[in-house]
Amino acid sequence: xxxxxxxxxxxxxxxxxxxxxxxxxxxxxxxxxxxxxxxxxxxxxxxxxxxxxxxxxxxxxxxxxxxxxxxxxxxxxxxxxxxxxxxxxxxxxxxxxxxxxxxxxxxxxxxxxxxxxxxxxxxxxxxxxxxxxxxxxxxxxxxxxx
Amino acid sequence: xxxxxxxxxxxxxxxxxxxxxxxxxxxxxxxxxxxxxxxxxxxxxxxxxxxxxxxxxxxxxxxxxxxxxxxxxxxxxxxxxxxxxxxxxxxxxxxxxxxxxxxxxxxxxxxxxxxxxxxxxxxxxxxxxxxxxxxxxxxxxxxxxx
Numbered sequence: 001x002x003x004x005x006x007x008x009x010x011x012x013x014x015x016x017x018x019x020x021x022x023x024x025x026x027x028x029x030x031x032x033x034x035x036x037x038x039x040x041x042x043x044x045x046x047x048x049x050x051x052x053x054x055x056x057x058x059x060x061x062x063x064x065x066x067x068x069x070x071x072x073x074x075x076x077x078x079x080x081x082x083x084x085x086x087x088x089x090x091x092x093x094x095x096x097x098x099x100x101x102x103x104x105x106x107x108x109x110x111x112x113x114x115x116x117x118x119x120x121x122x123x124x125x126x127x128x129x130x131x132x133x134x135x136x137x138x139x140x141x142x143x144x145x146x
Numbered sequence: 147x148x149x150x151x152x153x154x155x156x157x158x159x160x161x162x163x164x165x166x167x168x169x170x171x172x173x174x175x176x177x178x179x180x181x182x183x184x185x186x187x188x189x190x191x192x193x194x195x196x197x198x199x200x201x202x203x204x205x206x207x208x209x210x211x212x213x214x215x216x217x218x219x220x221x222x223x224x225x226x227x228x229x230x231x232x233x234x235x236x237x238x239x240x241x242x243x244x245x246x247x248x249x250x251x252x253x254x255x256x257x258x259x260x261x262x263x264x265x266x267x268x269x270x271x272x273x274x275x276x277x278x279x280x281x282x283x284x285x286x287x288x289x290x291x292x
Contacts, residue, residue: 048213049210079194082229
């Protein structure tokens with residue numbers, strides 16, 4: 001279920017902000033935008049339609065939980081969510097709060113930048129606590145820590 | 147549930163490739179890529195986390211059905227799916243087959259083009275029949291035609 005040359009297979013879910021036994025959540029700061037989250041499926045699966053309906057639903061429930069947490073923390077103009085994977089074909093979701101004055105708005109963050117803009121960072125401790133409150137404390141379940 | 151100045155609220159679902167009473171599917175040809183689908187929620191709702199879990203699940207079931215149909219028809223290198231809405235904040239999903247030699251690969255279709263490339267069109271009649279076979283013929287149910 002892992003691919004040796006995949007940049008996501010080698011990530012250690014134990015270092016994630018939040019995890020359950022199917023997926024985990026990490027963050028990244030996008031310059032000119034702010035902190036975004038990525039929700040990464042543990043197994044090396046290529047497409048959402050390769051998952052069965054139950055797994056897909058469980059994955060998306062976490063994505064929507066992360067969206068809700070980021071909305072509450074950042075009060076964005078709009079949320080953007082995307083599963084792309086052209087460069088790393090291992091299922092992962094980008095969950096991106098967008099701001100009217102961010103570097104790319106109203107284009108996607110993959111377009112050329114429109115303007116110089118502040119980067120709105122979230123502290124890991126704040127994000128971790130909010131994810132735990134929003135999604136539950138599944139990271140410490142025995143199945144994960146084993 | 148409609149917004150008078152919204153470009154998606156004014157679309158006529160009766161002209162869609164496929165529809166049920168919650169959402170409908172249209173297509174567009176992206177130059178240098180090919181035919182993509184958009185799955186549009188009928189009601190003017192801003193974010194996925196504004197839907198209740200049942201509606202969100204029903205919406206995503208259609209998105210995954212469209213993904214499966216497009217995979218079968220196009221045999222892409224990768225599927226890209228995204229809900230953005232910075233310009234039109236009315237829930238809609240882009241379901242995009244990507245090809246190694248398309249104009250943007252491996253970047254997103256919102257990045258600058260890398261190369262000149264063919265546009266791979268799907269015929270509406272083919273796509274409509276495949277959607278009906280994959281998603282069922284809900285478009286002709288009385289609740290839609292009323």
